[in-house]
Amino acid sequence: MSDETRPPRTAAVIPAAGRGVRLGPGAPKALRALNGTPMLIHAVRAMAASRSVSLVVVVAPPDEASAAEVKHLLADHALPERTDFVVVPGGETRQESVKLGLDALPPGIDVVLVHDAARPLVPVDTVDGVIEAVREGAPAVVPALPLADTVKRVDPRTDGGPELVVATPERARLRAVQTPQGFDRATLQRAHETVTDDVTDDASMVEQLGLPVVVVPGHEEAFKVTRPLDLVLAEAVLARRRANDGF
Ligand SMILES: Nc1ccn([C@@H]2O[C@H](COP(=O)(O)OP(=O)(O)OP(=O)(O)O)[C@@H](O)[C@H]2O)c(=O)n1
Numbered sequence: 001m002s003d004e005t006r007p008p009r010t011a012a013v014i015p016a017a018g019r020g021v022r023l024g025p026g027a028p029k030a031l032r033a034l035n036g037t038p039m040l041i042h043a044v045r046a047m048a049a050s051r052s053v054s055l056v057v058v059v060a061p062p063d064e065a066s067a068a069e070v071k072h073l074l075a076d077h078a079l080p081e082r083t084d085f086v087v088v089p090g091g092e093t094r095q096e097s098v099k100l101g102l103d104a105l106p107p108g109i110d111v112v113l114v115h116d117a118a119r120p121l122v123p124v125d126t127v128d129g130v131i132e133a134v135r136e137g138a139p140a141v142v143p144a145l146p147l148a149d150t151v152k153r154v155d156p157r158t159d160g161g162p163e164l165v166v167a168t169p170e171r172a173r174l175r176a177v178q179t180p181q182g183f184d185r186a187t188l189q190r191a192h193e194t195v196t197d198d199v200t201d202d203a204s205m206v207e208q209l210g211l212p213v214v215v216v217p218g219h220e221e222a223f224k225v226t227r228p229l230d231l232v233l234a235e236a237v238l239a240r241r242r243a244n245d246g247f
């Protein structure tokens, strides 16, 4: 099959090198269990559930013991045979970890998903929706949901006084952005090579290149496990799935 006729190949990079400080003391967040299975394995399965994803690159915590543990976890849990898995050590920041994951991609990958290990329960329809939008020509795609809370911009205080509200952005125009975020591979690589500002997601690097970022529907089950209460919610979602369809 020539390059022009073969379907685009998609890989998922899963940054999983964070410590999980906001979750409290314990193992690195991605290695903590949700209903007995490490969060990372849930996230890997969520990516591999898409028939479009042929490769998953896991960016492990940088210490050798964690990287070895991640390799063992991938070997010990049932994962689709059609998908390849690679493990690389991560960096000090999420941005560095994603870049290290991108550097491990082989030639022939055209579409890249970047998915937080901390969003273990994203449904496959959301993953496929992101991939489809990239395949239709978007350089960058984010799944997003409208906000429930009103958001205020505040004046950061360094003198210990109370923060003051300086603006209230119009809520109807705000979106809470999730992962997987999807990218044309060359665009994402260029973004990571040229943007040096600290950012909290990959799509904002593409915004800085002046390119459009397309929004597709997110999903409430794609929430990020950040604080202890999120673990309770994640286990409740898993229990509901098991009750509904024997997942
Ligand atoms: N140096 C880092 C920091 C974060 N991440 C990953 O980026 C995702 C989103 O980050 P976050 O939820 O903030 O995870 P942590 O950095 O672990 O959380 P905290 O800020 O509470 O320590 C997670 O899957 C996390 O493992 C990473 O790969 N490398």
Ligand SMILES: C[C@](O)(CO)[C@H](O)COP(=O)(O)O
Binding pocket: 094, 116, 176, 177, 178, 179, 200, 201, 202, 224
């Ligand atoms: C990428 C992200 O999940 C989009 O909402 C989010 O910005 C990650 O933030 P974190 O502080 O690194 O968890």
